[in-house]
Amino acid sequence: MTETVLETIGLTMKFGGVTACDNVDFELKSQELRCLIGPNGAGKSTFFKCLTGLLRPSLGTVTMKNEETTNWDTHSITSFGVGIKTQVPSVMDGISVRENIWLAARRFVSTNRANDKATEVIERLSLEDVANTEVGRLAHGERQRVELGIVAAGDPWLVLLDEPAAGMTSHDVDQMIEIIHEMKQTAAIVIVEHDMQFIRTIATNVTVFHQGRVLMDDHVDAVMSNETVRNVYLGKKA
Numbered sequence: 432m433t434e435t436v437l438e439t440i441g442l443t444m445k446f447g448g449v450t451a452c453d454n455v456d457f458e459l460k461s462q463e464l465r466c467l468i469g470p471n472g473a474g475k476s477t478f479f480k481c482l483t484g485l486l487r488p489s490l491g492t493v494t495m496k497n498e499e500t501t502n503w504d505t506h507s508i509t510s511f512g513v514g515i516k517t518q519v520p521s522v523m524d525g526i527s528v529r530e531n532i533w534l535a536a537r538r539f540v541s542t543n544r545a546n547d548k549a550t551e552v553i554e555r556l557s558l559e560d561v562a563n564t565e566v567g568r569l570a571h572g573e574r575q576r577v578e579l580g581i582v583a584a585g586d587p588w589l590v591l592l593d594e595p596a597a598g599m600t601s602h603d604v605d606q607m608i609e610i611i612h613e614m615k616q617t618a619a620i621v622i623v624e625h626d627m628q629f630i631r632t633i634a635t636n637v638t639v640f641h642q643g644r645v646l647m648d649d650h651v652d653a654v655m656s657n658e659t660v661r662n663v664y665l666g667k668k669a
């Protein structure tokens with residue numbers, strides 16, 4: 432039976448008079464991959480921040496693997512086995528790729544095991560050629576792959592990624608999509624993403640946000656051909 436690994440019920444986040452997330456019910460099954468899309472200001476980032484402990488919702492609940500995590504901080508959520516990549520870089524520029532990934536693995540396992548884990552993640556993410564290079568010297572796409580490596584080092588069962596493809600070349604995006612599909616073998620994944628080419632290529636289920644609410648939940652093909660969604664993106668009234 433497919434297990435629900437992430438659920439929100441009535442998730443609401445108000446900033447003064449602005450309701451950025453409005454009564455959002457959301458459910459993700461194990462090994463499911465879901466992209467969150469929507470026009471600027473739709474509430475995607477706010478929803479993501481409520482999931483990842485960066486914001487405390489005004490109302491509603493977040494449940495991960497049967498544990499209510501609504502008011503947990505990010506550190507506790509990560510320690511629970513959730514890999515999080517925010518838009519704020521988590522890599523350390525002054526140390527090598529291997530050291531960055533090793534430090535991430537060491538949070539979860541012994542020193543010896545972290546050595547093996549770093550080697551395994553570097554291979555999985557095709558970072559062998561730059562393993563000993565300082566992260567500060569890498570190209571943008573490589574840095575983003577290291578960010579994913581830091582997530583992968585914790586063997587997460589749930590991965591939450593905010594705009595992993597931002598600013599990437601199409602070659603980098605293809606490589607990133609391959610890695611994400613591979614991660615999906617062992618984790619459920621939520622991705623907030625603006626890049627429509629990325630969404631089309633990754634060919635997955637999509638949740639469309641509009642004015643803080645869920646407008647539609649469906650496969651990307653159905654979403655892209657939906658007139659209401661098109662109107663929302665073109666700024667017409669939904």
Ligand SMILES: Nc1ncnc2c1ncn2[C@@H]1O[C@H](COP(=O)(O)OP(=O)(O)OP(=O)(O)O)[C@@H](O)[C@H]1O
Binds near residue numbers: 469470473477478
């Ligand atoms: N810290 C905050 N204080 C006040 N209002 C906020 C705050 N964060 C977000 N908002 C408002 O909440 C609404 C939703 O914003 P949010 O950033 O979640 O949308 P988004 O879909 O992620 O947009 P984008 O694609 O531009 O990142 C917007 O009206 C925004 O101005």
